[in-house]
Amino acid sequence: MSMEASELQDLSDDADYAASQQQGSASMMRCDSGKRSSPSEHDDAELIYLKDNVAIHPTQFASERISGRLKLTKQDSVLFLSWIPYKGQTSNAKLSEKDRSLYTITAVPFTEVRSIRRHTPALGWQYVIVVLTSGLAFPPLYFYNGGVREFLAIVKQHVFLARSAEDANVFLVNDFQSPLQRTLSSLELPSSLPVASGQYPSDGGTSNDNQGRASADVGNRVSSVNQYGLRKQKSHDPTRDLSIHLLEKFSLVTKFARDTTTQLFSENNGFGSIDKRWNNQPVHSYPEKLSNIAEEKHQESPHSYLDNDPFKDEEIANNVDVPDDPLEVNKLSLVWGKPRQPPMGRKEFTAFLDSEGRVVESKALRERVFYGGIEHQLRSEVWPFLLGYYAYDSTYAEREYLRSVKQMEYATLKQQWQSISPEQAKRFTKYRERKGLIDKDVVRTDRAFEYYEGDENLNVNIMRDILLTYSFYNFDLGYCQGMSDYLSPILYVMENESESFWCFVALMERLGPNFNRDQNGMHTQLFALSKLVELLDTPLHNYFKQNDCLNYFFCFRWILIQFKREFEYEKTMQLWEVLWTHYHSEHLHLYVCVAILKRCRSKIMGEQMDFDTLLKFINELSGHIDLESTVRDAEALCICAGENGAASIPPGTPPSLPLDDIMLYPLEDDVL
Amino acid sequence: MPSRRRTLLKVIILGDSGVGKTSLMNQYVNKKFSNQYKATIGADFLTKEVQFEDRLFTLQIWDTAGQERFQSLGVAFYRGADCCVLVYDVNSMKSFDNLNNWREEFLIQASPSDPENFPFVLIGNKVDVDGGNSRVVSEKKAKAWCASKGNIPYFETSAKEGTNVEEAFQCIAKNALKSGEEEELYLPDTIDVGTSNQQRSTGCEC
Numbered sequence: 001m002s003m004e005a006s007e008l009q010d011l012s013d014d015a016d017y018a019a020s021q022q023q024g025s026a027s028m029m030r031c032d033s034g035k036r037s038s039p040s041e042h043d044d045a046e047l048i049y050l051k052d053n054v055a056i057h058p059t060q061f062a063s064e065r066i067s068g069r070l071k072l073t074k075q076d077s078v079l080f081l082s083w084i085p086y087k088g089q090t091s092n093a094k095l096s097e098k099d100r101s102l103y104t105i106t107a108v109p110f111t112e113v114r115s116i117r118r119h120t121p122a123l124g125w126q127y128v129i130v131v132l133t134s135g136l137a138f139p140p141l142y143f144y145n146g147g148v149r150e151f152l153a154i155v156k157q158h159v160f161l162a163r164s165a166e167d168a169n170v171f172l173v174n175d176f177q178s179p180l181q182r183t184l185s186s187l188e189l190p191s192s193l194p195v196a197s198g199q200y201p202s203d204g205g206t207s208n209d210n211q212g213r214a215s216a217d218v219g220n221r222v223s224s225v226n227q228y229g230l231r232k233q234k235s236h237d238p239t240r241d242l243s244i245h246l247l248e249k250f251s252l253v254t255k256f257a258r259d260t261t262t263q264l265f266s267e268n269n270g271f272g273s274i275d276k277r278w279n280n281q282p283v284h285s286y287p288e289k290l291s292n293i294a295e296e297k298h299q300e301s302p303h304s305y306l307d308n309d310p311f312k313d314e315e316i317a318n319n320v321d322v323p324d325d326p327l328e329v330n331k332l333s334l335v336w337g338k339p340r341q342p343p344m345g346r347k348e349f350t351a352f353l354d355s356e357g358r359v360v361e362s363k364a365l366r367e368r369v370f371y372g373g374i375e376h377q378l379r380s381e382v383w384p385f386l387l388g389y390y391a392y393d394s395t396y397a398e399r400e401y402l403r404s405v406k407q408m409e410y411a412t413l414k415q416q417w418q419s420i421s422p423e424q425a426k427r428f429t430k431y432r433e434r435k436g437l438i439d440k441d442v443v444r445t446d447r448a449f450e451y452y453e454g455d456e457n458l459n460v461n462i463m464r465d466i467l468l469t470y471s472f473y474n475f476d477l478g479y480c481q482g483m484s485d486y487l488s489p490i491l492y493v494m495e496n497e498s499e500s501f502w503c504f505v506a507l508m509e510r511l512g513p514n515f516n517r518d519q520n521g522m523h524t525q526l527f528a529l530s531k532l533v534e535l536l537d538t539p540l541h542n543y544f545k546q547n548d549c550l551n552y553f554f555c556f557r558w559i560l561i562q563f564k565r566e567f568e569y570e571k572t573m574q575l576w577e578v579l580w581t582h583y584h585s586e587h588l589h590l591y592v593c594v595a596i597l598k599r600c601r602s603k604i605m606g607e608q609m610d611f612d613t614l615l616k617f618i619n620e621l622s623g624h625i626d627l628e629s630t631v632r633d634a635e636a637l638c639i640c641a642g643e644n645g646a647a648s649i650p651p652g653t654p655p656s657l658p659l660d661d662i663m664l665y666p667l668e669d670d671v672l
Numbered sequence: 673m674p675s676r677r678r679t680l681l682k683v684i685i686l687g688d689s690g691v692g693k694t695s696l697m698n699q700y701v702n703k704k705f706s707n708q709y710k711a712t713i714g715a716d717f718l719t720k721e722v723q724f725e726d727r728l729f730t731l732q733i734w735d736t737a738g739q740e741r742f743q744s745l746g747v748a749f750y751r752g753a754d755c756c757v758l759v760y761d762v763n764s765m766k767s768f769d770n771l772n773n774w775r776e777e778f779l780i781q782a783s784p785s786d787p788e789n790f791p792f793v794l795i796g797n798k799v800d801v802d803g804g805n806s807r808v809v810s811e812k813k814a815k816a817w818c819a820s821k822g823n824i825p826y827f828e829t830s831a832k833e834g835t836n837v838e839e840a841f842q843c844i845a846k847n848a849l850k851s852g853e854e855e856e857l858y859l860p861d862t863i864d865v866g867t868s869n870q871q872r873s874t875g876c877e878c
């Protein structure tokens with residue numbers, strides 16, 4: 001605790017800080033036009049703003065950061081944002097040069113920026129998050145020396161910046177209120193060209209002719225596109241290098257895996273049983289489109305590669321040349337992912353506790369749950385630990401005391417809305433609206449599941465009461481659709497109103513940002529997902545890029561409610577308890593996304609799915625995803641991605657605990 | 673000008689959470705109503721084949737989440753829409769008051785080439801509730817709003833009972849088709865935002 005605090009405040013012995021002091025430009029400065037910017041940029045770019053000591057945090061540890069220089073430049077009346085990490089100084093040995101360059105932002109035109117979210121806590125560092133029109137967002141940029149306000153003021157001088165009506169901390173870029181104005185402005189601004197203009201960046205070399213002066217002459221539209229293309233296609237694109245490097249590492253693993261699988265296959269155990277499981281799937285119940293996933297499973301076997309096409313009606317897929325999966329997850333997971341164990345029972349759980357009821361080794365317990373889950377009757381005792389409602393080192397007695405205290409606290413909270421009279425409610429629009437939303441949603445939540453079935457179901461009412469109470473407990477966040485999806489299994493497991501409430505509270509401490517007004521929590525996760533796919537399946541990433549799918553909105557539902565709508569009820573609970581262990585990573589759910597996408601990659605690319613088709617395809621996967629093999633793949637991917645994977649996920653990405661807990665859900669303030 | 677035969681018509685359904693967007697879409701496409709639809713998260717679409725004068729079209733109907741917080745997703749889904757259906761619940765004033773927001777948000781995010789003449793259709797849903805006794809938005813009020821927005825066609829429906837749903841979507845499809853055809857003839861270098869408002873009458877006479 002004390003160590004963290006010192007890391008938060010003390011910059012005096014920080015190498016980056018010292019370096020920036022030496023560079024003599026620790027504070028903002030404005031430059032005249034014509035002033036040279038760094039040689040990597042166009043000569044005629046005008047430097048508008050420069051700020052040193054702006055950092056990103058590649059991991060959740062405050063001490064691991066990459067400091068750099070934030071710049072605004074202007075060229076052909078387009079404003080560009082860039083952030084370049086400092087070279088050569090390392091604040092922490094664990095951060096490699098590659099980590100540094102992974103996040104480099106090179107000249108993003110503001111025509112590609114949708115909004116800037118500002119975070120200026122009273123204590124701790126200020127940061128901004130830049131969200132692109134594609135829906136992606138860059139990781140938070142921390143202003144160690146302050147100055148977010150100045151930054152925004154400068155941006156405002158050059159682009160149209162409007163405060164979002166939804167959230168006072170969000171500034172919309174070039175978002176004109178009237179459609180007419182917007183139409184007019186789109187005539188003069190080089191905006192609205194698709195980001196991925198169909199170039200395939202795999203060979204890096206081709207785009208070099210686009211560089212330099214030639215593009216500047218062609219006019220605004222073209223040059224902004226080239227700028228962007230340049231950013232992504234530079235021959236030393238760090239992310240590409242990273243993947244290549246990673247793949248070298250992986251290829252060893254893959255070879256090892258292939259040997260192992262061949263062996264397994266010939267012995268007709270492990271591998272064979274997976275094959276069999278998939279053959280046993282009721283294929284006839286698949287929507288036709290989905291059958292190819294089963295086919296992918298077939299391809300695990302070296303034999304079906306040869307005799308090809310077990311599903312004859314899938315010829316379209318085979319006509320298109322689908323790039324190989326660089327990671328061959330099916331094989332990896334046999335090496336890295338452990339097979340699932342039977343769920344943990346009471347006797348086993350008790351063995352994790354000392355005589356007074358403390359969990360002696362929480363990591364061992366979490367490991368056990370990760371690999372096998374929990375017997376249903378035991379869930380109500382273990383979930384509160386996983387969710388963080390119970391402390392692992394609490395005793396039986398302490399937990400009992402906690403329960404009774406929390407029950408009273410819950411009753412008090414509930415009183416707050418229960419005591420609202422009809423007369424008061426008439427004058428309390430916000431309350432009425434929230435209640436209305438919750439009323440509408442609880443009757444649409446899992447009503448086919450026996451626990452919530454039927455008219456006048458009491459459990460549905462309890463769910464309503466809990467959600468309404470939560471919206472008072474966390475008035476800033478309020479209620480948002482998707483929350484009832486999370487609460488439903490918790491209430492079903494806990495079977496106690498107050499306990500369910502507090503478990504839900506604990507879960508929302510981590511996942512609340514999913515429901516934030518600015519959708520920031522979702523944007524960060526979608527960004528991290530795109531980085532992970534780029535790392536773990538470059539051909540698929542390139543495909544998404546080419547087909548305008550990089551916003552990953554087709555994974556929105558997966559992430560918002562952690563696959564609640566994708567699996568049947570019992571399977572969802574199994575998945576959640578695995579995710580909640582945070583055993584390999586807090587972000588295993590993102591690796592689950594990658595695992596599913598990889599399973600479908602040949603289908604997606606083979607059929608040349610566009611955004612719409614892909615969205616529909618993903619939505620229809622619901623109910624057809626095999627949980628066990630998916631979790632195993634996800635584990636394997638997570639282990640293989642290792643630190644590079646972790647570094648792809650910006651700090652504070654849900655379900656990580658928020659970086660600073662002052663003003664979790666900021667609503668209003670009047671800077672700018 | 674050789675016209676590219678359009679076969680796909682894209683329709684977006686917008687409106688507050690719980691007004692019955694998902695129910696309407698399912699009633700139209702699958703002729704079913706269920707009390708067990710879940711709140712929509714993200715977006716989804718259904719398709720239906722429709723025929724006009726021996727030409728076949730695929731109507732692609734997009735159903736999005738009604739919760740305001742998810743609106744920033746719109747950008748990805750609204751693009752290329754041929755018609756936008758606004759839905760409110762005749763028993764909820766708030767859902768009616770929000771129509772302006774939905775309309776504007778759509779125009780901003782979809783940025784159609786000719787926002788002044790982009791086809792909208794308004795649906796007042798749930799007319800069955802309580803035999804109409806809990807109704808708070810009158811037909812007159814709704815029609816006045818439609819008139820003020822350039823004569824948007826208006827329908828009152830019950831997704832639950834299937835009342836008027838087919839008729840509403842017929843009109844929606846026709847409007848989408850019309851807008852699609854206009855687009856075919858549309859020359860990009862003659863952008864003229866100031867053209868006079870085309871009059872569209874209430875109901876559907878096209």
Ligand SMILES: Nc1nc2c(ncn2[C@@H]2O[C@H](COP(=O)(O)OP(=O)(O)OP(=O)(O)O)[C@@H](O)[C@H]2O)c(=O)[nH]1
Pocket residue numbers: 440443444687688689690691692693694695696706707708709710711712713736737738739797798799800801829830831832833
């Ligand atoms: N009585 C009646 N109820 C309806 C009608 N249409 C929808 N409902 C009910 O209203 C509730 C909401 O319907 P949905 O179709 O899920 O609403 P939605 O607009 O899709 O809501 P979101 O997905 O949250 O944006 C459900 O409980 C439906 O059963 C109708 O015409 N009459």
Ligand SMILES: [Mg+2]
Pocket residue numbers: 693694695710711712735736737738
């Ligand atoms: Mg819906």
